[in-house]
Amino acid sequence: MSQRTHEHQDELARRIDRYSNKDGVHSTEIPSLFLIRESVVTEPIFRVNEPSFCIVLQGQKEVLLGQDRFRYGPGSYIVATVDLPVSGQVIQASSHTPYLALKLEFTSSEILEVLNHSDFPARPRKTARRAMFVSQADPSLLDAVVRLARLLEDHSEDIPLLAPLYKKEILYKVLKGPHGIALEQATMEGSHTYRIRDVIKYIMNHADQNFRIGELASLANMSPASLHRHFKEVTAMSPIxxxxxxxxxxxxxxxxxxxxxxxxxxxxxxxxxxxxxxxxxxxxxxxxxxxxxxxxxxxxx
The missing domain is CATH 1.10.10.60 (Homeodomain-like)
Known part of the structure; x- marks a missing residue:
């Protein structure tokens, strides 16, 4: 770990610790930014994970998506590109060294805005990618996260102007990263992931109703076999x-x-x-x- 990376992680951990004086998820003055603290190993928490970027600065957490396990710790981040039912559990935390994380929620329109103002090379859109991934934050990404977090204390009057810019920078860095194609596919009309996202929205809005796979396949403009395959590639689960x-x-x-x-x-x-x-x-x-x-x-x- 470089000295710069260590300093960034240490500063973020201190700021999260300062603003979250009790366990739980804490909203901030910055819309869509949340600070998370847990001082004990937790029970698995079952919830729908909305599209978001979450970076851990201290402790470890494990997320289960279908049969896929994602474990991440200091300096690593996890991204969900669509709404996903998951279970998450803090697996390393104590009163002296609590689990500390920063979460930033985003929308598909925010991703599209970044893509429309960037010159990314053409990347394949046909092969659907898993809608959740873990990666290690590089110094430039950490730098953007630090500047966003500093607004909470040092320059709160600058939040309306600067917070959206820093958020775009964070999303840009993630899109440039090794798994950025998964985030891009979830927002690009015509990609398999984009069509699966529409099916996910339908299931979420009609979860208490029975449906036929053929109905969902028509919604995605796919054959039933293709829908089943791509849905599982994106979510690690079948539609049922x-x-x-x-x-x-x-x-x-x-x-x-x-x-x-x-x-x-x-x-x-x-x-x-x-x-x-x-x-x-x-x-x-x-x-x-x-x-x-x-x-x-x-x-x-």
Missing amino acids: QFQKQLRLQEARRLLISQSTDAADVAFQVGYESPSQFSREYSRMFGLPPREDIKRLRGMDQ
Whole structure:
């Protein structure tokens, strides 16, 4: 690690530690920028990961997408190019050395704006790429992240003007990086990843409804076999597995937030059989619905 890289990582860790005096995800004055701190190893957290860039400065985290495992630690970053149901777990953290990370959410229009003002060489768009990747931040990328973070303390009055510029610079550096083609494909109309992104949006908006693969294939202008292949290349799951993840995540959210019977929740999220729901819930979360929610509520007390 170069001296410059070490200094950048150390400064970012100090700033995150300063602005996040308790565990959790903290919003900032900069829209779409979040600071994350965890002082203990966490339980797996199941959620939909929106398009985002997240860089770790201290500790380690592991994210599970389908059967793919992504582990990242100090100086590495993870990017999700589309909405993805994942589970994430902080695997290295302590009260003395907490897990510290900075997350920057982005939209496809922001990526397109960077691409339209850049002179990238033509890159293949046909082969779909996984919509999540981990890479190591180089000094120039870290420098842009540091300048963005400094706005929180040193130049808050400059945020409206400079924050969007630094954000574009960060996205530009990621696009130039070794996995930038995956981010580009998710925003370029006509690419396989772009068409799969439309299918993902449809499934997310109709997760409680049954669908036929032929319907999704027509939406993507693909054959059913091609849709299945490309969907799995992008998400590490089949369309049915993707929908199941969404349904079970929503079911768990409803069970935690409401005093609702598991069978009622099963029907709400689209299951026709409560017993099938209970089996799949147990497979994903490790316990049947009632026992899992009792355990989670006990942890919050």
